[in-house]
Amino acid sequence: DQFSTIAEEFTLLAHLMSQVGTLRVDEPQRKILQYLVGCLDDRGYLRENLDELEETLSPVLDHEDGKPLDQIKACLKILHSMDPAGIGAFDLADCLSIQLHRLPAAAQDAAAFKLCEEIICSHLDLVGSKNWLKLKQITKCKELDLKIALEMIQKLNPSPCDEFISTKRQIITPDVIVRKTSKGWEAVLNPNNQPRVSLRSEYVGIIKSQKPSPENEEFFQKFGEAKILIKQVHQRSETILKVAKAIVKRQQSYFEFGELGMNPLLLKEIAEEVGVHESTISRVTNEKYLTCIKGTYSLKYFFGAQVVQDEGMNQVSSKAIKALIKKIIEVEPSTKPISDGTISDLLAKEGYQVARRTVAKYREALRIPPVSLRKTWPAKK
Numbered sequence: 439d440q441f442s443t444i445a446e447e448f449t450l451l452a453h454l455m456s457q458v459g460t461l462r463v464d465e466p467q468r469k470i471l472q473y474l475v476g477c478l479d480d481r482g483y484l485r486e487n488l489d490e491l492e493e494t495l496s497p498v499l500d501h502e503d504g505k506p507l508d509q510i511k512a513c514l515k516i517l518h519s520m521d522p523a524g525i526g527a528f529d530l531a532d533c534l535s536i537q538l539h540r541l542p543a544a545a546q547d548a549a550a551f552k553l554c555e556e557i558i559c560s561h562l563d564l565v566g567s568k569n570w571l572k573l574k575q576i577t578k579c580k581e582l583d584l585k586i587a588l589e590m591i592q593k594l595n596p597s598p599c600d601e602f603i604s605t606k607r608q609i610i611t612p613d614v615i616v617r618k619t620s621k622g623w624e625a626v627l628n629p630n631n632q633p634r635v636s637l638r639s640e641y642v643g644i645i646k647s648q649k650p651s652p653e654n655e656e657f658f659q660k661f662g663e664a665k666i667l668i669k670q671v672h673q674r675s676e677t678i679l680k681v682a683k684a685i686v687k688r689q690q691s692y693f694e695f696g697e698l699g700m701n702p703l704l705l706k707e708i709a710e711e712v713g714v715h716e717s718t719i720s721r722v723t724n725e726k727y728l729t730c731i732k733g734t735y736s737l738k739y740f741f742g743a744q745v746v747q748d749e750g751m752n753q754v755s756s757k758a759i760k761a762l763i764k765k766i767i768e769v770e771p772s773t774k775p776i777s778d779g780t781i782s783d784l785l786a787k788e789g790y791q792v793a794r795r796t797v798a799k800y801r802e803a804l805r806i807p808p809v810s811l812r813k814t815w816p817a818k819k
Contacts, residue, residue: 524536
């Protein structure tokens with residue numbers, strides 16, 4: 439087969455089945471393992487609990503080999519020894535526990551190991567909320583032991599099968615290229631993404647050499663329709679360019695300074711400048727892309743209806759405010775992160791009146807966790 443050398447996507451199922459095929463186990467165990475592998479979801483977790491597995495497998499298992507539940511547990515132990523570590527867990531705590539018990543013997547002898555076990559089995563919610571004080575009180579442990587246990591947990595992987603999750607990339611060819619010139623930033627159409635549509639010269643020659651008649655009426659009709667189609671294609675490209683130029687004209691500071699320089703912009707404003715209806719702008723910018731020195735963006739990215747005002751009554755884009763919030767959080771002390779209220783106060787000092795609730799909304803839009811989840815354990819002095 440000429441295509442036999444083309445690499446196929448290596449799935450989690452294929453990875454595990456190949457391991458099952460090489461294990462030194464008897465045939466009944468191999469069949470149980472194959473069934474268990476088939477029960478895993480994309481994250482590598484078992485979708486069925488022990489009772490459900492026993493109910494399903496009991497009728498097909500040989501009871502002379504032992505109780506069905508014991509056979510299943512033995513095979514689960516084998517599954518847990520396979521790669522990636524943490525495979526075949528029933529829940530997050532089980533997944534982390536499996537990985538914990540696969541650590542080197544030296545690590546398992548550590549004083550913090552049993553504390554780590556206790557935290558994983560009973561107090562993962564406190565780890566998630568980073569409530570270190572309550573965790574220390576409940577476990578009645580020393581601060582150093584807790585710090586070591588938390589470091590051990592942080593090294594475990596809650597999603598051990600992420601590398602096998604298929605993520606198909608979308609290849610985007612930009613419609614517009616933005617370049618810096620002596621007059622500032624300017625937009626031009628991407629010549630490699632323009633439809634090349636034209637009339638064949640022989641058909642043009644026929645039209646010129648003949649007059650319309652009943653015999654060639656359909657040909658003349660189709661030729662006219664083709665000319666209209668070509669005109670519409672060219673008009674589409676011209677409209678995209680006009681819209682892109684209008685956007686770039688309004689967002690010069692963005693191309694110069696990034697998100698902090700983003701200006702508020704409405705579809706209505708561009709529609710008025712280009713001389714078309716607002717719905718046309720919405721349609722033209724849909725799934726159209728622009729590339730510049732900062733990356734490739736959808737044309738819709740440069741619009742923002744939500745704005746705030748500074749003390750000088752100058753309008754500021756919500757994207758610029760988001761960029762400021764992100765910048766403030768990036769430099770905050772990891773052991774003492776800044777609250778939404780404090781961020782609001784810091785923005786006010788810079789002249790931006792942004793309510794705490796608005797800060798929280800923008801922070802969530804940036805997928806930045808709240809202050810309680812950004813706090814890290816302080817280093818031991």
